[in-house]
Amino acid sequence: MALHISSGCFTVICQPRVHRIRAVASEGSATLNTVVEDKVKLGGSDLKVSRVGIGAWSWGDTTYWNNFEWNDRNEKAARDAFNTSIDGGLTFIDTAEVYGSGLAFGAINSEILLGRYIKERKEKDPNVEVSVATKFAALPWRFGRQSVLTALKDSLCRLGLTSVDLYQLHWPGVWGNEGYIDGLGDAVEKGLVKAVGVSNYNEKRLREAYEKLKKRGIPLATNQVNYSLIYRAPEENGVKVACDELGITLIAYSPIAQGALTGKYTPDKPPSGPRGRIYTPEFLTKLQPLLNKITEIGEKYDKTRTQVALNWLVAQGNVVPIPGAKTAEQAQEFVGALGWRLTDEEVAELRSLASEVKPVIGFPAEKI
DSSP states (O other): OOOOOOOOOOOOOOHHHHEEEEEOTTTTTTOOEEEOOOOOOOOTSEEEESSHHHOOOOTTOSSSOOOOOOOOOHHHHHHHHHHHHHHOOOOEOOOOOHHHHHHHBTTOHHHHHHHHHHHHHHHHTTTOOOEEEEEEETTTTTTTHHHHHHHHHHHHHHTTTOOOOOOOOOOSSOOOOHHHHHHHHHHHTTTSEEEEEEEOOOOOHHHHHHHHHHHHTOOOOOOOOBBBBOOOHHSSHHHOOOOOHHHHHEEHHHTTGGHHHHHHHTTOOOOGGGGGGOOOHHHHHHHHHHHHHHHHHHEEEEHHHHHHHHHHTTTSEEEEEEOOSSSHHHHHHHHSSSBBBOOHHHHHHHHHHTTTOOOOOOOOOGOO
């Protein structure tokens, strides 16, 4: 596939508190520990975002999601998902230059769609709040700090914005990583971004990036990694500990394991496409005891499996999950993950059961 990196679009560059309130439960139900959700600050930056965000990986995609097609029906569903998310207070939206159909000439890019939805929304409500995060792709032919700034300006063009809230390195490059980190720092100093982060960085690379930016007085705000009840590699490889130690917020992508934790898929009805090679009938069979427990806990609080799985991540502290929303119904369900908390005992019980499930294979870049 031929790639087209636009250079013709000129853009003018001009610890929150959580209040816990014991709620009165209905007869026969659990006592719900309700929470008034404040925004969470991303790492040592000044940027505050909603405690749960939305991932826009699927918007425009025809390679992994949407059954290999994108049409007007898909776009309307994505637009509705966006608006429902904003209405529900999930105002932190994460995209990337390679999401959707990527950077191919004429492609329906996730950034383009998000920019379109933001523009439409602002025309109706100029004061609407949307926090945008996007990412730089460490493609083999991109070298040095200037490549980061060039890619960022192209992303701003597609988004129709003069700056973004969070700019991240999507994965570590085979080379050029020091230059990429310099580019993040330059982006902050030029006022193109409010905060910067990385994604799929292991502990060693994370600490190196943190120290390099620290010398310029710039905090490394986030590390976005695959993290869910059934993919807890960040807890096991030192990434979560390093994030907690350095004050870096962990953004959890695939927080409901691409649908596997929702109970939508069964051994008799596994997901189609590429996900079917990950979440096989054998894997889904072994997952059933955990799903049964998630269901049991959810029934106590009148919450869905999805809401329990997301709440488990929020309960870890310093974690912002970003489930992907393809429809308004999904977005509305994600809103219900907030406003309450699992007990410490329930968090531990779910982790214990999840540890009996062999984890799926993660993104290889995590080990570069």
